Amino acid sequence: MVGPATPDVAVTAAVAGGGVVVAGFLAAAGVPVERRTVLAATPWMVVGGLLHTLAIAGAYDGLPAGILGSALAAPAAVAIAGLPWLALVQIGRVRPRADPAGYLAATGGGALVPLLAATVLFGRATVATVVPVVLTPVIAAIVTAVVVFVLGLSAAPAIATTRSLGLLVVYAQAFHAVAIAVAVDGLGTAAEAPLTALATDLAAMGPEGFGSVWPLVAAKLAVAVLTLVVAGRVVERRPVAGYLLLGVVAALGIGPGVATLLAATLLA
């Protein structure tokens, strides 16, 4: 699949700077960075993946296609998510009650519905393409359960400290890994990402019958476990840094996972 043209340096700097400025505004406004807040950003991680896939598939023209079809989709998603959240949090300050995590989850969930509908309409929804989309999150949940069970036996303090965010990180990385396995091994899509191609080459040297991306699946799960153990210690001393680390690792699993899965199925 040929993606849109890469934006020039000025646009790249503007979009990346915009993401940083919005993040800076959020920090200056003192939005609470808690476990629940990072968890509430999950719908926006999915939105980022959807926007990137739609742009790669040619749903957008001109500058938006270039921005959303490149790595700039990440800072763009931060800006798109951050601006309304900032406004809602500031409004909440002058009201008797405020629920910043609820606002973030609600805006993300609300944005997700029309985008998902547009993806289904834009793409090719058949049984052969919808079944992998439905099954992948389920398989990822089973893989997550196994990993968390093993972690509970070997690194229980990390699970106890990070709690739901730890589960999210493992689930996100498992989801991305399973999405790649479904795309490459199940649907025969070419391994385009450098890490996926490297893992495929590595697997070619191993025993046959296990698929071609199992080294990547193992590596991603190992990274998730390692991150969880490290973040567990960070959270004990500096909760905000620990939660942000877990949030970034979760976003790097869910966003690319959604993009990989949809690019190989609905938008293939």
Next chain:
Amino acid sequence: METDADPAGVAVALALGVAIGAALALPALPPGGLGVAVGSVELDTVGTVLVVSALSVLLLPLGLFSLYQLFSLADR
């Protein structure tokens, strides 16, 4: 910042999110009207929007709610 449940604020946030999502989704919609076939029945634009909206409204929040509850269990 004091945090507390805020149903009215969350409802406004949800509406704002839908507006943002619709603005982002609009360019991705195919030109010349929408149409899907359900079995042997061809739906026009209005029917397509209704069916897709109903499926999205039913399935997506249900899935999100299930995942949210799953992860919330770990915080109790």
